[in-house]
Amino acid sequence: MKKHRFTFIVVGVIIGAIVLIAFLNATKSTKKNMEPVENQTLIYQGNENADNEMLFLFDYACHWCSVWINDIFPIIKSDYIDQDELKFRTQAMVYVNDSSLQFANLDQNLKKYAQADYDHIFYQIIVDAESEPNWGSEQYINDLIEIYQLDHELLLAEPDLDSIQVSRTYTRALEVDVVPTLYINGIKVEDLYDLNQIDKLLK
Known part of the structure; x- marks a missing residue:
């Protein structure tokens, strides 16, 4: 026995x-490699030496991306980014319409040539998409560049990387089905509007 x-x-x-x-x-x-594209110019909010990294994949023309930025991001910023516990970055995707490509190109150039203003401009474009009737037009972009006193030639130039190809690479590498999509430390957040899920993935 x-x-x-x-x-x-x-x-x-x-x-x-x-x-x-x-x-x-x-x-x-x-776990996925959150930097599948080489030679990208990356900008982080928060402490770049933080143990936690968050990647927000979005489309400037996406309504639900705007909702997440307005409703969820301020809490994450207050609880983690401002506490030096998280580094946060964005990746513009080309999914919705012609404006998606236009702003993805601008996004690349902003990250390269206007790093100090990137966070403010990114947020303004996202917010304006819900309220500004002129949004996405050539005049809107020119006015935006003028407001921040930036270089038109640099920001409207063809970016270093093809934005559509960059979007495709992220789509394949990170199995992005829709925008917005959120990754934390290489793990995809199943419901990025659920703060409990986000909290559990942060160390």
Whole structure:
């Protein structure tokens, strides 16, 4: 009887170890490289040495991206970014319409040539998309550049990287189905409007 009991214990331990290894491997395999495009100019909000990294994939013409920025992001900024516990960056995607491409190109140039103003301009474009009738027009972009006293030639130039190809690369590498999509430390957040889920993924 004791021999059988010992055998059951050994088998149980082995099965438990196998399950644990499988779980760890599965968890590891879900992590993605959040920088799949080489030679990108990246801008972070928060402490760049923070243990946590958040990537917000969005489209400037996406209504729900605007909702997330207005409703969820301020809480994340207050609780984590401002506490030096998180570095946050954005990635403009080209999904919705012609304005998506136009602003994705501008986004690249802003990150390269107007880093100090990027966060403010990004937020203004997102907010204006919901309220500004002139949004997305050539005049809107020219006015925006003028307001921030930036260089028209640099910001309206063809960006270093093809924005559509960049978008496709992120789509494939991070399995992006829709925008907005949120990644934390390489893990996709299933419901990015659920602050409890976000909290659980932050160390």
